[in-house]
Amino acid sequence: MRLHHFALAAGLLSAGLAAQAGTVTVLTSFPKELTTAYQKAFEAKNPGIKIEILNKNTVAGIAYVRELPAGQRPDIMWASAPDAFEVLARNKLLQAAPETRNPAAPAKIGNYPLNDPDGLYYGQALAGYGIEWNTRYLKANKLAAPKEWTDLVRPEYFGHIAISSPSRSGTTQLTVETILQGEGWDKGWSLLLQMMGNAAAVTDRSFAVPDGVNNGQYGIGIVIDFLALAGKYSGYPVDFTYPSMTAVVPANIALVAGAKNAGEAKTFMAYTMSAPGQQLLFEPKIARLPILPYSELKPPAGYPVPQDIAKRAKVQFDSQLSGARYPVVISLFDQMVTFRLKELKGATKAIHEAEKALIAKPNAWRRSGQAGAQPGLHAARGRREREERTIPGAVPQEPARRGSLQAALRARAVVGQQGA
Numbered sequence: 001m002r003l004h005h006f007a008l009a010a011g012l013l014s015a016g017l018a019a020q021a022g023t024v025t026v027l028t029s030f031p032k033e034l035t036t037a038y039q040k041a042f043e044a045k046n047p048g049i050k051i052e053i054l055n056k057n058t059v060a061g062i063a064y065v066r067e068l069p070a071g072q073r074p075d076i077m078w079a080s081a082p083d084a085f086e087v088l089a090r091n092k093l094l095q096a097a098p099e100t101r102n103p104a105a106p107a108k109i110g111n112y113p114l115n116d117p118d119g120l121y122y123g124q125a126l127a128g129y130g131i132e133w134n135t136r137y138l139k140a141n142k143l144a145a146p147k148e149w150t151d152l153v154r155p156e157y158f159g160h161i162a163i164s165s166p167s168r169s170g171t172t173q174l175t176v177e178t179i180l181q182g183e184g185w186d187k188g189w190s191l192l193l194q195m196m197g198n199a200a201a202v203t204d205r206s207f208a209v210p211d212g213v214n215n216g217q218y219g220i221g222i223v224i225d226f227l228a229l230a231g232k233y234s235g236y237p238v239d240f241t242y243p244s245m246t247a248v249v250p251a252n253i254a255l256v257a258g259a260k261n262a263g264e265a266k267t268f269m270a271y272t273m274s275a276p277g278q279q280l281l282f283e284p285k286i287a288r289l290p291i292l293p294y295s296e297l298k299p300p301a302g303y304p305v306p307q308d309i310a311k312r313a314k315v316q317f318d319s320q321l322s323g324a325r326y327p328v329v330i331s332l333f334d335q336m337v338t339f340r341l342k343e344l345k346g347a348t349k350a351i352h353e354a355e356k357a358l359i360a361k362p363n364a365w366r367r368s369g370q371a372g373a374q375p376g377l378h379a380a381r382g383r384r385e386r387e388e389r390t391i392p393g394a395v396p397q398e399p400a401r402r403g404s405l406q407a408a409l410r411a412r413a414v415v416g417q418q419g420a
Contacts, residue, residue, distance in 0.1 A: 023050045024264045027065065027074040027256075029058045029170055031207055033230065033285040041280060042271050049264045057205065058084045058170025059330070065093050070258025075265035078124070078272075080224060080251040081170035083177075085121040086323035088254070094120040095262075097255040100269040102278075105291045109248055110310030112317060114291060116252075123250030124272050125226075125281055126289035126306045128313070129175040130242040132210060132228035137219040146220060148243045149179060153194040155352035159345075160219035161199045162209045165338045167330040169206035171224035174249070176333060177322045182245040182315040189332075195222075196337045197348025213238055229287035229304070247317035248310040250291065 028035055032055070039051040054074055056064060058081050065073055065088060077088060088094050096119045105123070108114060114123040131146050138145060143160065146152055152161060166173035180188035196202075200218055203209055210227040212218040214236040221228070228240035253269050255262060271277045279297055281288040289306040290297060322329075337344060 022048055022261075022264065023052055024076065024261055024268050025052045025054055025074040026076045026078055026268070027054045027056060027061050028076075028078040029056065029061060029080065029206075030078065031227075031230075034288070037280055037283055037286060038272060038277070041276070042268055045271070045276075046267060049267065051268060057168055058173070059167060062087055065256060066091060071260060073256050073258050073260070075256060075259040075261050076253060076269060077121075077256055078251075078253045079170055080127055081174055082121075082249055082252060082317075082319040083174075083323035083326055084170055085116065085252050085254055086319055087326065088256075089116065089118065089120045090323075093257050094254045095257045095259070096120055097122075097262075097266050097269060100255075100266050100273065102270075102273040102275075102292065104275075104293070104296055105273065106293070109250065109291075109306060110313065110316070112247070112249055112310070114250055121252045121254035122269070122273065123291050124253040124269075125251040126248055126291060127171070127174075127251050128225045128242050128246050128248045128289075128306075128309050129171075129178050130223070130225060130228070130240055130246055132213050132221040132223050132231070132238055132240045134213050134216050134219055135237045135239055137213075137216050141219060143219065145239065145241070147241055149191060149195065149245055152198060152220070152222075153191070155198075155355070157220065158198045158349060158352060159200050161195070161222065162201045162203060162212055162218040162220070163196070163199060163222040164203045164206045164209050165330075166333050167338070168204045171206050171227075172222070173326070173330055174317075174322070175222060175224070177329060178247045178315050178317060179245065180329065181247075181318060181321065189336075192333075193336060193344070194348070196341070197344050197351075199337075199341060199345070202338045202341055210238075225304070226286065226288040230285055233284040233287050233300075235284075242309055242313070244312065244314050246309075246313045247315040248289075248306055248313055249317050249319070251288070 026035070035053045035055070039053060042051055043049065058079050061077065061079065062084055065077065077085070077094070085094065098119055101115065101122055105114060109123075109126055116122070131152070133145055141160065143156060146157070151157070164172045166176050176192065179192060182188070183191055201212075203212070206224070206227065209218070209221040209223050210231055213221040214231045225240060225242070228238060231238045232240060253272055255265055255269065259265055273291065275292065275296055278290040278292045280286060281290045282297070282300055282303065289304060294305065
């Protein structure tokens with residue numbers, strides 16, 4: 001009787017292990033429209049393997065892999081942020097799977113390597129960063145479509161822009177890092193603070209920005225390309241542009257060290273980089289840029305060509321630099337923008353109003369020597385200084401911009417004294 005029970009238990013355990021062996025757990029930050037399409041297509045071609053999707057934002061995904069022991073980790077990491085893979089590689093949490101690569105894919109996109117030089121992670125799709133807008137919203141608000149990051153500092157865009165927090169979104173972290181690398185540390189933060197002073201919201205997930213632009217909640221969104229292009233090709237009244245200060249980098253896929261089912265995981269990885277897997281990227285709800293040349297695929301008419309975008313892009317993205325300062329950048333952004341958005345918007349609105357007053361009454365400054373003007377001037381200066389001090393770690397404005405801000409505040413004080 002005991003022998004019978006033992007045999008039954010052994011059989012059940014064997015069946016459970018067999019079922020587990022046929023399941024691949026994919027940790028990803030990608031939207032369900034993308035992951036579901038790949039899950040269904042792969043399982044149809046490989047009926048003996050099941051794909052389990054574990055969706056987490058990139059920051060949470062890194063922490064999740066680091067916290068689990070070998071044998072309990074997910075099998076695959078699949079995300080947009082190359083510096084996230086640098087972090088995992090440095091912590092010896094990835095293992096090589098060179099047999100999964102597609103030899104038809106180029107070695108580089110522009111000057112950027114498609115795959116990790118050490119062979120631990122591989123480019124599966126390509127991505128650029130830019131500006132999405134709702135065409136109906138802009139028309140209703142009589143706004144021109146922005147083309148460059150610097151356009152977003154203009155006063156007419158105040159309250160119309162949305163971005164997600166880089167501490168909650170790997171794609172936003174890449175966008176912020178691209179601006180910092182393109183403009184330089186000081187000028188980059190100065191530009192970002194001016195842009196964010198015009199923001200209507202900082203969301204906690206990257207998907208919330210394109211969703212808000214698609215439905216007209218926001219007029220403009222700072223997004224990774226595929227989130228905007230998916231809306232455009234799905235019929236929403238939106239459009240998208242790559243600013244000149246952008247970069248084209250791979251979205252990567254990697255085998256996690258200590259994966260439960262490495263063999264089946266490699267099969268899935270290879271599928272995502274194969275021609276059928278790459279063709280899926282053109283689906284309207286996915287709208288990603290493939291790694292394979294278009295000669296190997298059937299792209300829709302007018303679809304963006306990643307090689308052309310890479311040639312125009314002014315930023316040669318440095319993933320090692322991005323990875324090294326990753327925690328500093330996301331922390332600074334949250335301290336200066338996310339947690340103090342109300343104060344930042346208030347200061348920005350005051351500056352816009354002062355600049356408008358200066359333009360409206362350019363001769364007011366000439367009368368600023370009159371008695372009673374100076375108290376208002378000093379008060380305006382004091383308010384600006386207090387506003388700057390509320391943003392810890394804020395980077396000083398570049399001299400030309402600081403001068404214009406101070407002039408605007410002086411104008412506001414003077415005009416205010418004269419009953420403007």
